[in-house]
Amino acid sequence: MDIRPLHSEADYEAALKEIERYFDEEPALGTPEADRFDLLALVIADYEAKHWRIDPPDPIDAIKYRMEQQGYGQRDLAALLGSRSRASEILSGKRPLTMEMAWKLNREWGIPAESLIRPPTR
Numbered sequence: 001m002d003i004r005p006l007h008s009e010a011d012y013e014a015a016l017k018e019i020e021r022y023f024d025e026e027p028a029l030g031t032p033e034a035d036r037f038d039l040l041a042l043v044i045a046d047y048e049a050k051h052w053r054i055d056p057p058d059p060i061d062a063i064k065y066r067m068e069q070q071g072y073g074q075r076d077l078a079a080l081l082g083s084r085s086r087a088s089e090i091l092s093g094k095r096p097l098t099m100e101m102a103w104k105l106n107r108e109w110g111i112p113a114e115s116l117i118r119p120p121t122r
Contacts, residue, residue: 003039003040003043004043005046006043006044006046011047012044012047012051015043015044015047016044018040019040019044022037055118056112056115056118057115059115059116059117059118060090060091062111062112062115062116063077063090063091063105063111063116066105066110066111070109072109074087074088077091080104080105080108080109081101097117099117101116102116
Protein backbone atom coordinates (compact mmCIF):
# COMPACT_ATOMS: atom_id res chain seq x y z
CA MET A 1 0.00 0.00 0.00
CA ASP A 2 2.93 2.34 0.76
CA ILE A 3 1.08 5.36 2.18
CA ARG A 4 3.27 7.44 4.49
CA PRO A 5 2.80 10.61 6.52
CA LEU A 6 3.15 13.77 4.46
CA HIS A 7 6.23 15.80 5.36
CA SER A 8 6.46 18.33 2.57
CA GLU A 9 4.42 20.30 0.09
CA ALA A 10 5.63 17.89 -2.62
CA ASP A 11 4.30 14.91 -0.61
CA TYR A 12 1.00 16.74 -0.18
CA GLU A 13 0.69 17.51 -3.90
CA ALA A 14 1.48 13.89 -4.78
CA ALA A 15 -1.20 12.65 -2.36
CA LEU A 16 -3.76 15.05 -3.85
CA LYS A 17 -2.93 13.84 -7.34
CA GLU A 18 -3.24 10.23 -6.16
CA ILE A 19 -6.63 10.73 -4.47
CA GLU A 20 -8.10 12.63 -7.44
CA ARG A 21 -8.49 9.45 -9.43
CA TYR A 22 -11.01 8.18 -6.87
CA PHE A 23 -13.30 11.19 -7.24
CA ASP A 24 -14.82 10.13 -10.56
CA GLU A 25 -15.06 6.45 -9.66
CA GLU A 26 -15.36 5.77 -5.95
CA PRO A 27 -13.99 2.37 -4.96
CA ALA A 28 -16.31 -0.30 -3.56
CA LEU A 29 -16.34 -0.61 0.23
CA GLY A 30 -14.12 -3.31 1.67
CA THR A 31 -11.71 -3.34 -1.26
CA PRO A 32 -8.00 -2.54 -1.06
CA GLU A 33 -8.71 0.53 -3.22
CA ALA A 34 -11.29 1.79 -0.71
CA ASP A 35 -8.76 1.31 2.09
CA ARG A 36 -6.19 3.24 0.06
CA PHE A 37 -8.67 6.06 -0.53
CA ASP A 38 -9.48 6.26 3.21
CA LEU A 39 -5.80 6.33 4.20
CA LEU A 40 -4.98 9.00 1.63
CA ALA A 41 -7.86 11.13 2.90
CA LEU A 42 -6.56 10.77 6.46
CA VAL A 43 -2.97 11.78 5.70
CA ILE A 44 -4.18 14.70 3.56
CA ALA A 45 -6.52 15.93 6.31
CA ASP A 46 -3.74 15.57 8.88
CA TYR A 47 -1.31 17.59 6.76
CA GLU A 48 -3.90 20.31 6.13
CA ALA A 49 -4.80 20.54 9.83
CA LYS A 50 -1.14 20.99 10.74
CA HIS A 51 -0.24 23.49 8.01
CA TRP A 52 -3.43 25.46 7.34
CA ARG A 53 -5.31 25.50 10.60
CA ILE A 54 -8.57 27.39 10.48
CA ASP A 55 -9.41 29.02 13.79
CA PRO A 56 -13.03 28.99 14.91
CA PRO A 57 -14.90 32.27 14.47
CA ASP A 58 -15.27 34.95 17.11
CA PRO A 59 -18.18 34.08 19.49
CA ILE A 60 -20.27 37.07 18.40
CA ASP A 61 -19.71 36.28 14.72
CA ALA A 62 -20.67 32.65 15.36
CA ILE A 63 -23.91 33.72 17.07
CA LYS A 64 -24.78 36.22 14.34
CA TYR A 65 -24.04 33.66 11.64
CA ARG A 66 -26.33 31.09 13.27
CA MET A 67 -29.03 33.72 13.69
CA GLU A 68 -28.81 34.61 10.01
CA GLN A 69 -28.65 30.97 8.97
CA GLN A 70 -31.75 29.97 10.97
CA GLY A 71 -33.73 33.18 10.51
CA TYR A 72 -33.47 34.00 14.23
CA GLY A 73 -33.75 37.54 15.51
CA GLN A 74 -32.55 39.27 18.64
CA ARG A 75 -35.86 38.32 20.25
CA ASP A 76 -34.97 34.61 19.82
CA LEU A 77 -31.58 35.19 21.40
CA ALA A 78 -33.23 37.08 24.27
CA ALA A 79 -35.61 34.18 24.88
CA LEU A 80 -32.67 31.79 25.06
CA LEU A 81 -30.46 33.99 27.25
CA GLY A 82 -33.13 35.43 29.54
CA SER A 83 -33.55 39.10 28.54
CA ARG A 84 -33.48 41.52 25.63
CA SER A 85 -30.85 43.71 27.25
CA ARG A 86 -28.56 40.71 27.80
CA ALA A 87 -28.94 39.67 24.17
CA SER A 88 -28.21 43.23 23.03
CA GLU A 89 -25.12 43.49 25.25
CA ILE A 90 -23.82 40.13 23.97
CA LEU A 91 -24.30 41.08 20.32
CA SER A 92 -22.65 44.47 20.81
CA GLY A 93 -19.68 42.94 22.64
CA LYS A 94 -20.40 44.83 25.86
CA ARG A 95 -21.00 41.63 27.85
CA PRO A 96 -19.01 38.42 27.58
CA LEU A 97 -20.75 35.07 27.32
CA THR A 98 -20.94 33.08 30.53
CA MET A 99 -20.34 29.34 30.47
CA GLU A 100 -24.07 28.82 31.01
CA MET A 101 -24.88 31.00 27.99
CA ALA A 102 -22.30 29.20 25.87
CA TRP A 103 -23.72 25.87 26.96
CA LYS A 104 -27.28 26.94 26.00
CA LEU A 105 -26.15 28.26 22.62
CA ASN A 106 -24.27 25.04 21.96
CA ARG A 107 -27.10 22.77 23.09
CA GLU A 108 -30.08 24.69 21.71
CA TRP A 109 -28.68 26.28 18.55
CA GLY A 110 -25.84 23.88 17.77
CA ILE A 111 -23.11 26.51 17.74
CA PRO A 112 -19.75 24.74 18.21
CA ALA A 113 -18.44 25.15 21.75
CA GLU A 114 -14.93 25.98 20.51
CA SER A 115 -16.36 29.10 18.86
CA LEU A 116 -18.27 30.19 21.94
CA ILE A 117 -15.51 29.78 24.53
CA ARG A 118 -12.72 31.59 22.75
CA PRO A 119 -12.05 35.21 23.72
CA PRO A 120 -13.84 37.75 21.54
CA THR A 121 -11.65 39.60 19.06
CA ARG A 122 -13.47 42.89 19.50
